[in-house]
Amino acid sequence: MTHDAQRSFETAWSDGRVADLRDALAGWYHAGHRKLPWREDISPYRVWLSEIMCQQTQVATVIPYFHRFLSAFPTVTDLAAADEQDVLALWAGLGYYRRCRNLHAAAKVVANELGGVFPGSAAELLALPGVGRYTAAAIASIAFGEVAAVLDGNVKRVLARLDAEDTPVNTGPGERLQWALAEKLVSRDDPASHNQAMMELGAVVCKPGTPDCPRCPVSDVCAAFAAGTPDQYPVKKKKKKAVAVRGVAAVCVDDDGRILLARRPDDVLLGGLWEAPGGPVDGSTAKDSGGGEDDGAGRAALTQHLSERLGIRDAPGAYLGAVTHVFSHRRLTLDVYQLRATKGSSRDPLSFYTAASWFDASALGSQHAPLSRLTEKVLELASDVQVWP
């Protein structure tokens, strides 16, 4: 932060204002808060699992996944011993699949190198894969009572409004300013409740758009409320829009109703998941990359991908239609073709996929093959046009 920002920051947060904030926040939180599964039977394992799942994911989305994981893997040792494909299959649909592989890797570290006991400090937790500054502080404070501040999307919004901060929160200077303020404000007596209260406040009162200031316990120490401009915070630098891209995929079903799927490599989009084989169509880099129709470019790209990636040299058959899917940084139009089953087409070494296998199409969900929502859309399209019964 700049020297001026540092000085105004110190001036703005007198000991009295800090104490008022902590007390009002604690009183509000203890008077009633959401009952969340990971707030009961607190253990490092449960807190860690919930924090990883909650990264960039809404609480309501996480809850059913949290229950399924705990049921399948009651302890970190159980998780460490599981097959990674089975862990991914339970994670399927939650997104950001790197989180899942990091989760599994961290479980192995804890189980195999640390005797099944989680590190007891934020500094040590930070060394686990998938655990950054936020998550390390969350686990350390909630599970171990360490005085370590958290800064997530909720807290950023709360702090930006408390200080009417004009520095964009999604920039280096803005982040440094906010971490410093969060560390200054965190309660020395009960950091676990303080951190959860800050996030709870952001989630249920100090919401994006129009906050519910009349119900806010800390409005009397809030600069944005005093100025009547809470809706103007947090200030953010605009993100770039997702660019449109085009792809092709083949639905290949044999006479026994089994479908050919291939597993994507780890270090790519949707890494480790299975899909109907295909790949990108290198179109013009113009705004509209085309797609959504049966054309020569799509057929040529699919023919090449099937040959290079799987050693399949048959040409695509009927055009089944298109599915669209939006990622955070890509807007994909995927053209789907049928492919005549070619049993025993000898397979060259896989160049992109890490595996290829036939799956019983009527029981895909129970075969431990993790599928993305995109692939589910492809299978749904094929089912709609009755590629298989």
Added chain:
DNA sequence: AAGACGGGGAG
């Protein structure tokens, strides 16, 4: 500093 990385909910 900027981009990659999913999917769904809310307005």
Added chain:
DNA sequence: CTCCCAGTCTT
């Protein structure tokens, strides 16, 4: 449509 969500990692 847009924005956002109990962020982390790589380049």
